[in-house]
Amino acid sequence: MPEPTKSKVTIPPLNSRQSIPQTNVNKTQNIVEEIVKTINGLPDGLKTYPIRDLVKHAEEFGPYLKQQRLETNQVRKFLDAVNRLKANLVETGEFAKIKTEVVLLKPKLAYAAARQKAAKPLGEVMSAAIDEVHSKEDFERLVQLLESIIAYHKAEGGK
Numbered sequence: 001m002p003e004p005t006k007s008k009v010t011i012p013p014l015n016s017r018q019s020i021p022q023t024n025v026n027k028t029q030n031i032v033e034e035i036v037k038t039i040n041g042l043p044d045g046l047k048t049y050p051i052r053d054l055v056k057h058a059e060e061f062g063p064y065l066k067q068q069r070l071e072t073n074q075v076r077k078f079l080d081a082v083n084r085l086k087a088n089l090v091e092t093g094e095f096a097k098i099k100t101e102v103v104l105l106k107p108k109l110a111y112a113a114a115r116q117k118a119a120k121p122l123g124e125v126m127s128a129a130i131d132e133v134h135s136k137e138d139f140e141r142l143v144q145l146l147e148s149i150i151a152y153h154k155a156e157g158g159k
Contacts, residue, residue: 031060032121036128046129046145047137054145061125062152070118071159072150078108078126079150086143095136102133102142122149 035057042048072079082105085098092098109123126146133139 031057031064032124035061035125039125039128039132042132045134045138046132046141047135049132049141049145051144054141055148058145058148058152061121062149062154062158063156065118065122065149065153066156066158068118068121070116070122070153072153073159074116074119075109075112075122078105078112079146081105081108082143082146085139089136089139093136095139098139102130102139106130125149 038053038057039046039049081101085101085105088098088101089095106127109119109126113120113123126142129142129145133142
């Protein structure tokens with residue numbers, strides 16, 4: 001007599017390449033679209049991004065990146081590059097000396113997003129922001145945006 005077959009229960013792996021529930025995807029797309037729309041609608045570069053709107057967006061976006069399982073080490077090269085540029089700008093005070101490197105942050109984001117899907121929403125937002133950086137003041141607002149997002153991400157328990 002043949003033995004009855006046991007049904008196999010498969011547990012999906014818990015890693016960052018795991019699919020994201022559709023409701024979470026829609027929420028992410030909404031906040032990503034809202035931030036990108038705000039940035040694209042700024043009248044005179046990123047420096048005109050109202051700070052209260054920036055913080056409100058970061059407050060929603062940071063925890064959502066945590067839910068998407070984005071870990072800081074996934075965007076470490078991007079963060080390190082921004083911090084180097086920030087230090088360079090403090091030292092020289094000349095935006096022209098870092099302008100090219102600011103634009104070259106976009107490929108770093110694209111690379112991070114290609115490696116980890118959880119980095120894609122951050123890449124979309126930061127790429128739109130980088131496109132609006134044309135001065136020292138714009139770059140300072142870019143740093144404020146990134147630091148705010150990471151702060152709320154970490155406050156939510158992100159690593």
